[in-house]
Amino acid sequence: MKTHRIALAGLAAAAFCPTGPALAHATLVASTPANGAVVAAPKAITLTFNEKIVPAFSQISLTMPVHKMNVPVKVTFGLDGKTASAVPQGNLPQGAYAVEYAVASSDGHRMTGTVPFTVR
Numbered sequence: 001m002k003t004h005r006i007a008l009a010g011l012a013a014a015a016f017c018p019t020g021p022a023l024a025h026a027t028l029v030a031s032t033p034a035n036g037a038v039v040a041a042p043k044a045i046t047l048t049f050n051e052k053i054v055p056a057f058s059q060i061s062l063t064m065p066v067h068k069m070n071v072p073v074k075v076t077f078g079l080d081g082k083t084a085s086a087v088p089q090g091n092l093p094q095g096a097y098a099v100e101y102a103v104a105s106s107d108g109h110r111m112t113g114t115v116p117f118t119v120r
Helices: 002-015
Strands: 028-032 045-049 059-064 069-071 073-077 083-088 095-104 110-119
Touching: 028 110, 045 059, 045 095, 059 073, 059 083, 083 095
Parallel strands: none
Antiparallel strands: 028 045, 045 083, 059 069, 059 095, 073 083, 095 110
């Protein structure tokens, strides 16, 4: 009878434990240029996330906030599923820039953020 109660207690505890993968969100772990960096005009901007992102539901843009101007970029996603690159379609003049991203992880959650940098 005692082993029966222990088994039932174990089953009850297991019912409250998640059995699938933990829900997580794609978090930015690195960027080139780095957040707040002052750099020569980059040929490419790279964002790296802690988990795979879904390209079909992810976007990256580059702006010059002071001028309220969008800068055309060509966006590609890495084969590892965790990186995205934006290549400016022209020279970047001196000034402040913001890389804005909205990415979706495989669990469907959408994360957004901004990485500012300055071209000297």
